Amino acid sequence: LFFRKPSSRRDAHGCDLPPSPPSLPVIGHLHLILSSLVHKSFQKISSNYGPLLHLRIFNVPIVLVSSASVAYDIFRVHDLNVSSRGSPPFEESLLFGSTGFISAPYGDYFKFMKKHLVTKLLGPQALERSRLIRTNELERFYINLLDKATKKESVEIGKEAMKLSNNSICKMIMGTSCLEEKGEAERVRGLIIESFYLTKKFFLAFTLRGLLEKLGISLFKKEIMGVSRRFDDLLERYLREHEEKPDNEHQDTDMIDALLAAYRDEKAEYKITRNQIKAFLVDIFIAGTDISALTTQGTMAEIINNPNIFVRIREEIDSVVGKSRLIQETDLPKLPYLQAVVKEGLRLHPPTPLMVREFQEGCKVKGFYIPASTTLVVNGYAVMRDPNVWEDPEEFKPERFLASSRLMQEDEIREQALKYIAFGSGRRGCPGANVAYIFVGTAIGMIVQCFDWRINGEKVDMKEAIGGLNLTLAHPLKCTPVARFPKPF
Numbered sequence: 001l002f003f004r005k006p007s008s009r010r011d012a013h014g015c016d017l018p019p020s021p022p023s024l025p026v027i028g029h030l031h032l033i034l035s036s037l038v039h040k041s042f043q044k045i046s047s048n049y050g051p052l053l054h055l056r057i058f059n060v061p062i063v064l065v066s067s068a069s070v071a072y073d074i075f076r077v078h079d080l081n082v083s084s085r086g087s088p089p090f091e092e093s094l095l096f097g098s099t100g101f102i103s104a105p106y107g108d109y110f111k112f113m114k115k116h117l118v119t120k121l122l123g124p125q126a127l128e129r130s131r132l133i134r135t136n137e138l139e140r141f142y143i144n145l146l147d148k149a150t151k152k153e154s155v156e157i158g159k160e161a162m163k164l165s166n167n168s169i170c171k172m173i174m175g176t177s178c179l180e181e182k183g184e185a186e187r188v189r190g191l192i193i194e195s196f197y198l199t200k201k202f203f204l205a206f207t208l209r210g211l212l213e214k215l216g217i218s219l220f221k222k223e224i225m226g227v228s229r230r231f232d233d234l235l236e237r238y239l240r241e242h243e244e245k246p247d248n249e250h251q252d253t254d255m256i257d258a259l260l261a262a263y264r265d266e267k268a269e270y271k272i273t274r275n276q277i278k279a280f281l282v283d284i285f286i287a288g289t290d291i292s293a294l295t296t297q298g299t300m301a302e303i304i305n306n307p308n309i310f311v312r313i314r315e316e317i318d319s320v321v322g323k324s325r326l327i328q329e330t331d332l333p334k335l336p337y338l339q340a341v342v343k344e345g346l347r348l349h350p351p352t353p354l355m356v357r358e359f360q361e362g363c364k365v366k367g368f369y370i371p372a373s374t375t376l377v378v379n380g381y382a383v384m385r386d387p388n389v390w391e392d393p394e395e396f397k398p399e400r401f402l403a404s405s406r407l408m409q410e411d412e413i414r415e416q417a418l419k420y421i422a423f424g425s426g427r428r429g430c431p432g433a434n435v436a437y438i439f440v441g442t443a444i445g446m447i448v449q450c451f452d453w454r455i456n457g458e459k460v461d462m463k464e465a466i467g468g469l470n471l472t473l474a475h476p477l478k479c480t481p482v483a484r485f486p487k488p489f
């Protein structure tokens with residue numbers, strides 16, 4: 001009586017919806033994903049029923065994708081159709097609101113902001129301009145660990161790595177001086193941490209927004225607006241300071257200058273609002289800081305559990321960098337094994353295991369019909385552990401990412417590339433991948449180059465948990481550094 005097969009809905013050409021596991025009345029498939037590790041529940045469903053499924057949570061239709069081959073078909077043929085994420089439930093909030101960048105539909109506002117994001121912050125030339133900021137922050141990270149080593153104190157790798165990425169991003173966006181004087185980076189970090197505690201609630205409100213709107217309920221609005229207001233105070237103060245700088249201090253190369261100029265210019269190519277600038281900054285802080293730190297933590301945990309990998313990274317760094325200076329980001333291209341280790345860390349422990357989009361129009365995928373407004377969930381965790389395309393998918397084997405000598409057809413290369421989907425794909429793929437590789441690569445490089453590590457017990461416990469919406473270790477990695485060199489660099 002309770003389980004029912006979904007009615008087979010078809011399009012005008014007689015095409016079926018993708019297959020669907022048995023569902024319950026009213027709640028649909030909710031009971032199948034109630035565990036705290038939703039990506040694992042999704043992975044289990046797809047290993048039982050297939051890599052392309054149609055699910056329903058209450059009245060919300062979802063298409064779940066769990067293989068490289070289906071992800072390839074979607075991003076190759078339907079990328080534009082899935083380049084929006086659906087409108088968020090809180091219009092006026094800077095945090096998770098509709099003025100944000102991450103939730104913006106693929107259109108003029110999104111393209112305008114993305115152009116500035118790439119040219120002024122995350123593109124290769126912008127990254128070259130801000131290199132000194134990251135070099136100084138890496139040095140600070142090193143000095144801090146050295147201090148802990150002298151005092152024989154343990155550190156939480158995730159927390160320390162978060163300081164590194166947060167300080168770097170804040171300074172890349174907001175400049176060095178104002179931050180150091182007033183401790184603004186600390187304040188931003190506090191707000192980001194609070195935001196992470198709210199992401200799960202936001203996701204629930206987002207998924208059920210249609211139903212909640214009909215019932216006149218605005219779930220979690222008060223808490224989310226509270227954090228939004230505090231972000232607003234901080235960013236408004238910062239924008240005003242930026243506007244009040246004497247003209248000769250404006251270099252006109254920084255992203256905020258360019259956005260404020262567009263805000264003031266009546267004839268700008270896109271007329272942005274002040275709220276849009278602030279919501280955009282909130283999104284960059286949230287997207288860029290904790291996720292890089294979680295990657296550093298997960299990857300370091302694997303390295304500590306695999307001492308032979310630790311030794312091989314150190315040997316590579318010693319042969320390229322030597323023993324008389326600290327690793328720098330310009331060394332990374334000459335350190336292929338270290339890069340492979342970071343990629344393997346992201347494959348096994350993707351901090352954002354689920355990617356959520358929305359089909360704007362009805363379409364066909366692998367011969368199945370997908371109606372317009374269906375939510376798309378790509379389970380990157382399952383794709384990157386798919387036994388059909390990865391050898392020993394559960395093992396930490398960085399060598400798999402070292403250049404292969406086999407020549408592949410262009411299509412095969414793209415399909416193979418989509419089996420590694422840690423940064424998503426297509427127009428809405430992560431624009432921060434390059435800087436993320438720098439943060440994680442230099443952090444891990446320095447940690448291995450300069451310190452040995454002691455842990456409590458034989459092995460790091462790799463049990464997973466979800467913090468906010470991100471995948472993390474259930475027990476934060478705590479270990480004690482032992483300085484390798486008698487004198488600091």
Ligand code: HEM
Nearest residue numbers: 102287288292295352355422423424425428429430432436
């Ligand atoms: C290891 C670190 C990181 C990982 C694993 C990661 C992963 C991702 C993923 C999976 C997405 C969704 C992509 C999709 O829907 O296809 C995303 C989006 C995004 N990421 Fe990252 N990211 C990282 C670091 C960063 C950094 C450092 C920044 C910026 C400073 C950043 C900025 C963004 C932005 C703005 C978006 C939204 C893009 C859009 O909506 O078009 N990310 N990221």
